[in-house]
Structure formats: C-alpha cells, structure tokens
Amino acid sequence: MIHVRFEGRSYDFDLAELPLHAGLTDHVIKQRIAQKLDVGIDRLAPYVVDRSPTGHLIVRPEALYG
Numbered sequence: 756m757i758h759v760r761f762e763g764r765s766y767d768f769d770l771a772e773l774p775l776h777a778g779l780t781d782h783v784i785k786q787r788i789a790q791k792l793d794v795g796i797d798r799l800a801p802y803v804v805d806r807s808p809t810g811h812l813i814v815r816p817e818a819l820y821g
Contacts, residue, residue, distance in 0.1 A: 757812040759788055761802075766792070770812070777806045788814055 757775055759766040770776060773787045785799040805813040 757784075757788075757814065759792075760813075760815040761788075761792060761794075761799075770810075775812065777810050777812060784812065784814065 757768045757770055757773070759768070768791065773791060775784055775787055781804045784804050785802065786796050789796040789799050799814070801817055802814050803817050805815065807813070
C-alpha cells in the first residue's frame with residue numbers, strides 16, 4: 756500500500772496500481788504519484804518518501820520542527 760498526504764488530502768493506493776515498490780528511487784515514486792494525481796512532479800518536490808519495513812510507502816510533506 757502507498758499512503759499519500761497531498762495538499763491536505765489523503766489518498767491510499769495499491770502498490771500494483773501505479774505500479775510501485777519500495778526499491779524505486781524517490782524521484783520515480785513521486786513521478787508516478789504525480790501522474791496518478793494529474794499534477795506536475797514539481798508540486799511533489801518538497802515531499803518525502805518514507806519506507807516502512809513491511810514494504811509500504813508513505814509520501815508526505817516534509818515535517819519542519821522548531
């Protein structure tokens with residue numbers, strides 16, 4: 756599963772739907788998500804890709820602390 760938090764909304768996709776897997780680069784993951792969301796990849800530039808030990812992916816805005 757891939758969970759995407761984009762501009763205040765949450766999306767869940769099956770990895771095979773895009774198709775994605777945890778071994779891909781962040782750029783390729785963002786590119787496929789941008790295509791799915793029908794937005795330019797530049798809109799995902801400030802986002803980070805987290806990989807869980809189970810193989811799930813989370814794409815979210817970068818957290819800024821302090």
